[in-house]
Amino acid sequence: MAVYADRARMLTPTTGAGTVTLGASPSGFQTFTAAGVATASQIEYLIEDGVNWEIGNGVYNTTGPTMTRALRSSSTGSLLSLSGAAIVSLVPTAMTVNALSASTGRNQLLNALFNVQQRGVGPFTTTAAYTADRWVLGLTGDTNSVTLAALTDTDRAQIGDETATACLQDVVTGAATAANFSILTQRTEDVRRLSGKTVTFSIWAKASAALNLGLVVGQSFGTGGTPSAAVPSAAIVFALTTTWQRFTATFVLGSAAAKTMGTANDHGSYVQLAFSSGTTNAAAYGVGAQSGTFQLWGAQLEVGPLACALEKRLIGQEISLCQRYYQAGNFEFDGGSISTKPFGGSIELPVLMRSPPTVTVTTTVLTGVAAPTAGTATATAAALTVTGVASATSATMAGTYKLTADI
Secondary structure: OOEOEOOEEEEEOOEEOOOEEOOOOOOOOEOOOOOOOOOOEEEEEEEEOOOOEEEEEEEEEOOOOEEOOEEEEEOOOOOOOEEOOEEEEEOEHHHHHHHHHHOOOOOOOOOOOOOOOOOOOOOEOOOOEEOOOOOEEEEEOOEEEEEEEEOOHHHHHHHOOOOOOEEEEEEEEOOOOOOOEEEEEEEOOOHHHHOOOEEEEEEEEEEOOOEEEEEEEEEEOOOOOOOOOOEEOOOEEEEEOOOOEEEEEEEEOOOOOOOOOOOOOOOEEEEEEEEEEOOOOHHHHOOOOOEEEEEEEEEEEEEOOOOOOOOOOOHHHHHHHHHOOEEEEEEEEEEEOOOOOEEEEEEEOOOOOOOOOEEEEEEEEEEOEEOOOOOOEEEOOOEEEEEEEEOOOEEEEEEEEEEEOOO
16 A cells, blocks of 8 residues: 655656655655655655656655656656656645646746737837737847747747747847846736745746846835835846756745735736846846847746646637736727717727726727817726717717736
């Protein structure tokens, strides 16, 4: 009969597909021996290496300690060839982690695959410009050109995922001027959601040459009033090559319990990826001045001490989630009207937005009606209203709208 234990997890330096040598336990977990597992005990285990997983039956030996492996199932269909940095868990810990890996909504980031592109495919070159939905470019002094680039079969083979169709690409010319920087940021909603949590960030990345990618994960307490100051993590640096690799880093976020939130209700956690930085911001972002082409895919921020398999929501779900923060579309109102009286209408939005959005309306067809003036194109979180002034007994007004409630 197999032995079971709670919160039993150990790191392994093993490489290859043979017997596993077990090392220390991560913080908050216990060794198999401390959990009461005796030598020669049959165990059920889960191995995760940050990309793939393996579930099997094994035999534990306290000398070493070691564990044999007999495969039941895995993400690759065979025993994993370990790289020397995997985690071994006993069930029911393994069952809990596996269930978490499969849960919907585990990834705190939206548009992880960069395939929601309501603003187009670029190039985006200015600071504060949203690129792929939810990802905003920030820069001072440097030159950036962000596009949503198509991935090739070669890219997919390196990543090992057929769903990789588009990546975020930034062609950066970084200057050594002290205050210059180039960053990409996503802010999540509600800082309390990850308050006091251990979180793990992961991303697939490559570059046109050997370049560094900086990572900061932090907490913002919003704007308006007198909110507490943002709390960024220390920067982590990933060494990119010309081949796709998955990079991971784990952080412990502070408690938001004693913090003061801003009055604008725009507080949240955030992820920043740094491409280049002058000396003033080099320590904050972890990189120096750099130039080259960066490509990113498959970003994930999840609760827990390790990177699980990438969560890939259906494209319809992802679009709806992104539309909480940005929507674009068309409108058309036709009908009888009375000269000099208001003419127009309202559109119910497909997704309730985070807050009443900023509205941009462009009219393309105006027949028997004057274009809307300032204040006559408004929106709540649920609906858009566009109003012009009629000049005839029938009128048509059509155009496009953009609604922004991003944080």
